[in-house]
Amino acid sequence: MEQSQTINKLITHNIKPSLQRIAVLQYLDINKNHPSVDEIFNVLSKDMPTLSRTTVYNVLKLLYSKGLIQMITINEKQVLFDSNMENHAHFICKSCNKVVDLNLPETIKDTQNFMIDNNLIEETHVYYKGMCSECIKNKNYEL
Ligand SMILES: [Zn+2]
Numbered sequence: 001m002e003q004s005q006t007i008n009k010l011i012t013h014n015i016k017p018s019l020q021r022i023a024v025l026q027y028l029d030i031n032k033n034h035p036s037v038d039e040i041f042n043v044l045s046k047d048m049p050t051l052s053r054t055t056v057y058n059v060l061k062l063l064y065s066k067g068l069i070q071m072i073t074i075n076e077k078q079v080l081f082d083s084n085m086e087n088h089a090h091f092i093c094k095s096c097n098k099v100v101d102l103n104l105p106e107t108i109k110d111t112q113n114f115m116i117d118n119n120l121i122e123e124t125h126v127y128y129k130g131m132c133s134e135c136i137k138n139k140n141y142e143l
């Protein structure tokens with residue numbers, strides 16, 4: 001994604017496009033592998049030596065509160081981040097810990113803001129866990 005598109009996304013969500021905010025959002029727009037705070041910080045701090053881990057965390061919190069990114073809690077050890085706001089499910093491989101995007105089942109698609117027992121459901125998070133196709137192929141897992 002072009003940097004200008006990332007800047008536009010920030011502006012249309014009423015976020016002042018500082019260098020750190022542009023860098024963090026662009027990292028998420030380019031890397032679709034659901035990175036953690038530490039992964040983002042480790043890569044970006046190479047080019048931005050004054051960047052702190054706290055700043056990265058605060059930028060992520062801001063982007064989340066403005067609805068630009070989602071927080072994924074599929075891995076109980078760390079929160080992961082995703083700038084893909086389309087409805088999709090997440091799958092974590094129990095062998096290599098990779099998190100990938102999967103399509104939602106048809107029954108869950110397009111069901112935002114519905115009621116269950118008089119409770120208003122605004123978000124649905126679908127997490128799958130198992131063995132990824134590569135680990136199965138590499139025989140890390142016996143079928
Ligand atoms: Zn795997």
Ligand SMILES: [Zn+2]
Pocket residue numbers: 034082084088089090100101
């Ligand atoms: Zn995702």
